Amino acid sequence: MINIFKNKAIFYFLLVISLYLFLYSPTNKLNDWQKIKARGYLSWVTRPSPLTYYESLDGIIGLEYDILRQFCEKNGLKLNTIVSHSNKELFALLSKHTVDVAGANLIATQKRLSQFLATTGYDQTSIKLVSSLRKEKIKSLNKLPSLNGEVLAHSSYVDIAEDLIKKYQAVISFIENKSLYELLLRVVNGDSDYTLVDSNILSVYRPYVPNLRVGIQLTEIKEIVFLLPSTGDNSVKHHIDEFIQEYKRAGYVEHYKTIINQSLPRSKPADTVQFLKNYKNRWENVKKYIYDVASKYNVSPILLGAISYQESHWNAKAVSPTLVKGIMMLTKEVAKEQGVTDRLDLVQSLEGGVRHYLKTLEKIPKRINQSDRVKFALASYNIGFGNLEKARILAQQSGKNPDSWQDVKPFLKQLNEISHVDGETAVKYVENIQVYKNLLQWKEQQ
Numbered sequence: 001m002i003n004i005f006k007n008k009a010i011f012y013f014l015l016v017i018s019l020y021l022f023l024y025s026p027t028n029k030l031n032d033w034q035k036i037k038a039r040g041y042l043s044w045v046t047r048p049s050p051l052t053y054y055e056s057l058d059g060i061i062g063l064e065y066d067i068l069r070q071f072c073e074k075n076g077l078k079l080n081t082i083v084s085h086s087n088k089e090l091f092a093l094l095s096k097h098t099v100d101v102a103g104a105n106l107i108a109t110q111k112r113l114s115q116f117l118a119t120t121g122y123d124q125t126s127i128k129l130v131s132s133l134r135k136e137k138i139k140s141l142n143k144l145p146s147l148n149g150e151v152l153a154h155s156s157y158v159d160i161a162e163d164l165i166k167k168y169q170a171v172i173s174f175i176e177n178k179s180l181y182e183l184l185l186r187v188v189n190g191d192s193d194y195t196l197v198d199s200n201i202l203s204v205y206r207p208y209v210p211n212l213r214v215g216i217q218l219t220e221i222k223e224i225v226f227l228l229p230s231t232g233d234n235s236v237k238h239h240i241d242e243f244i245q246e247y248k249r250a251g252y253v254e255h256y257k258t259i260i261n262q263s264l265p266r267s268k269p270a271d272t273v274q275f276l277k278n279y280k281n282r283w284e285n286v287k288k289y290i291y292d293v294a295s296k297y298n299v300s301p302i303l304l305g306a307i308s309y310q311e312s313h314w315n316a317k318a319v320s321p322t323l324v325k326g327i328m329m330l331t332k333e334v335a336k337e338q339g340v341t342d343r344l345d346l347v348q349s350l351e352g353g354v355r356h357y358l359k360t361l362e363k364i365p366k367r368i369n370q371s372d373r374v375k376f377a378l379a380s381y382n383i384g385f386g387n388l389e390k391a392r393i394l395a396q397q398s399g400k401n402p403d404s405w406q407d408v409k410p411f412l413k414q415l416n417e418i419s420h421v422d423g424e425t426a427v428k429y430v431e432n433i434q435v436y437k438n439l440l441q442w443k444e445q446q
Contacts, residue, residue, distance in 0.1 A: 033235035121223025144170035328353030
């Protein structure tokens with residue numbers, strides 16, 4: 001009996017000691033910020049867009065990404081980015097404490113503040129009603145009962161939409177599993193009469209979606225924030241708030257928004273509309289072949305997609321009045337040189353075009369930066385290497401840099417005046433491909 005008693009006493013003594021060590025050990029006294037520092041990374045969930053996180057042709061961009069990237073660098077952390085494809089999924093991850101921070105151009109609404117912690121605002125926006133230029137302007141909210149609106153479900157627009165339904169008997173559908181871009185397209189295509197959009201997002205999407213009419217402003221200016229799990233521990237919020245204030249004081253917000261706008265494609269509305277239609281109707285028919293050929297020859301599939309779109313609008317059976325043919329619109333001479341026996345064969349045309357492009361690229365001096373080398377190669381692909389060299393010589397003779405696309409471009413246009421070479425069309429050819437590259441890169445992330 002004594003031994004049993006002793007064994008139980010020892011057991012309970014050890015149990016008490018273990019509980020004490022567990023509850024009062026240094027590890028369990030760490031606050032949320034110290035835990036993040038200890039593990040070495042910050043996890044962030046977002047939705048892809050040029051204002052948040054976007055894989056551009058020149059690397060990852062995004063205002064939110066830049067804020068958190070610099071914040072992590074300052075604090076010796078890695079940034080672990082999780083891309084969500086719906087607000088519902090994003091908020092689910094945040095609610096489950098699966099991530100440390102959420103950011104997707106989020107407004108600090110009352111509902112969100114009741115569920116999560118919000119950082120100080122890093123930017124501002126207001127919500128506007130957006131309709132189509134092809135329809136009559138919505139001058140008054142009293143017109144809403146006769147119109148059909150669509151709003152993203154689980155977004156900050158829901159509360160405003162519900163208020164419009166209550167006050168003005170608006171007819172609004174709450175749309176799941178679509179992006180804001182898709183809702184904007186539905187507006188300009190006449191599938192709905194209007195939607196609600198943040199004013200800062202409009203500046204990003206308008207180059208992609210022409211014929212949008214920016215209408216009534218529905219809210220006052222609101223703060224855009226990051227959201228954190230509501231744990232009662234403000235340590236992470238405190239550190240992010242301090243950094244955001246530093247970032248804003250340094251003028252980085254406006255500076256970075258300028259960089260984003262400069263990275264967006266610029267084209268005529270008609271070009272954009274046609275591209276988006278062809279992307280929807282033709283891209284899937286050629287995408288696999290473009291990616292396969294690009295992989296085989298170690299070139300960017302986005303670049304090959306853009307070149308082939310510029311050449312034929314992804315029409316493998318295209319024939320021009322000058323009898324160039326196929327998705328890459330090869331001449332007889334180029335086809336023969338590159339071993340293409342059937343220019344209307346999709347794969348043969350792509351491979352022949354890629355080989356011809358790479359041959360042209362190889363002639364461009366390797367000292368030139370890669371971006372300008374590609375532009376020079378494209379110009380040469382269009383008008384011939386000899387004509388490109390004429391323009392580069394003219395640039396050098398005029399004291400300009402013959403290795404800079406921006407410096408050489410005006411002299412390509414001069415070839416129209418001093419010879420029978422259409423250098424102006426070559427410039428347009430190159431710049432169109434840059435636009436299509438950006439559009440295709442952007443669409444492939446949707």
